[in-house]
Amino acid sequence: MYNLRYHIASLAAVFLALAMGLVLGGLAVGRGALDDQQQALVEGLRKEFSTLRTQNADLSAANEMLSDFARQSNDAWAPGRLQGKSVVLLAGTGRTDGVQAAQRDLEDAGAAVVVVTLLKPGLGVDDEAVRSRVESLTGEREDLAASVAASLAAEWRTEADGRPLTELLGAEGVLSAPGIDAQGTVFGVVDLASIDGKPDPSALAVARAFADAGGTSVGAQTTNAGTGVAAAAADAGLSALDTLDTQVGRFTLVALFSGGEPGYYGYAAGTKAPFPPIPGTD
CATH class of the missing domain: 1.20.5 (Single alpha-helices involved in coiled-coils or other helix-helix interfaces)
Structure with a gap:
C-alpha cells in the first residue's frame, strides 16, 4: 500500500x-x-x-x-509703388503688433505713413463735454458717432488747410494723430484697431466712411493676432488681409493700395485666396 x-x-x-x-x-x-x-x-x-x-x-x-x-x-x-501717397494707420488701445509691420511695409513702398491712435471708445461722443463741442463744430446731433466718422474721413480726403475735427478730438484726448497736418490728401486707411481683443467699431466706421468718400480702406491683422479685425473689415465690404507680419502680407498690403484686385486675403475661413494677383498682370 x-x-x-x-x-x-x-x-x-x-x-x-x-x-x-x-x-x-x-x-x-x-x-x-x-x-x-x-x-x-x-x-x-x-x-x-x-x-x-x-x-x-x-x-x-x-x-x-x-x-x-x-x-x-x-x-x-514693392519700392516706389506707393510713392507720393499718404496712408493713415488706425490703431487702438488693444494689440498694436501689426502697426510696426504695416508702417514698415508701406514706407518701404514709398508711402508717407501717419499713425492715428483712437484713445477713447465711440470716438469720445459718450463724453458730454466732447459731445457738446463736436455738435457745435459739425452741427449734427443724431447718430453723432457716425457723423464724426464721416467728418474725419472727409477731412482726410481733402487738401484744405486745417482739419478742425481732427484737431478738436486730439485736444480732447479722443485720438492722437501726430503729423497728420503735414499730409495733403490721404490716399488710404489701414484699420488695425482692436479693443479687448475684438475689432474696434469706431475704427471700422472711419475706415468704411473713408472708402465711401472715395479713398481706399483695408482691414489688416497679423497671423497670430486673433482680433478678427480683418474678417470684420471684409464683412463691412472692405479689402482685408490676415498675414500682415509675413512676406505674403507685405505683398498683399502694397498690392491692395496699388491697383490690386480687392478682396479678403490670407488663410482664415472666408478668405478669397492667400494673396491677390500681381497688379497689371491680368
Whole structure:
C-alpha cells in the first residue's frame, strides 16, 4: 500500500511538474512573442520618426528658400509703388503688433505713413463735454458717432488747410494723430484697431466712411493676432488681409493700395485666396 501510495504521489508530482512546465513554458513563449512585438513596434516607430525628421528638415529648407524668394521678390517689386501717397494707420488701445509691420511695409513702398491712435471708445461722443463741442463744430446731433466718422474721413480726403475735427478730438484726448497736418490728401486707411481683443467699431466706421468718400480702406491683422479685425473689415465690404507680419502680407498690403484686385486675403475661413494677383498682370 505504501508503495502504491508512493507511486501515485510520484505520478501526481510528475503530472504536476509537467503541467507547471507547460504553463511556465507557455508564459515564456508568450513573453518572448510580446517582447518581439514590442521590439518590432519600437523599430517601426524609430524608422517613422527618422523619416519624419528627414521630411521636416526638407520642408524647413524649402520654406526657407521660398521665404527668401518672397523677400527678394518684394524687395524688387514693392519700392516706389506707393510713392507720393499718404496712408493713415488706425490703431487702438488693444494689440498694436501689426502697426510696426504695416508702417514698415508701406514706407518701404514709398508711402508717407501717419499713425492715428483712437484713445477713447465711440470716438469720445459718450463724453458730454466732447459731445457738446463736436455738435457745435459739425452741427449734427443724431447718430453723432457716425457723423464724426464721416467728418474725419472727409477731412482726410481733402487738401484744405486745417482739419478742425481732427484737431478738436486730439485736444480732447479722443485720438492722437501726430503729423497728420503735414499730409495733403490721404490716399488710404489701414484699420488695425482692436479693443479687448475684438475689432474696434469706431475704427471700422472711419475706415468704411473713408472708402465711401472715395479713398481706399483695408482691414489688416497679423497671423497670430486673433482680433478678427480683418474678417470684420471684409464683412463691412472692405479689402482685408490676415498675414500682415509675413512676406505674403507685405505683398498683399502694397498690392491692395496699388491697383490690386480687392478682396479678403490670407488663410482664415472666408478668405478669397492667400494673396491677390500681381497688379497689371491680368
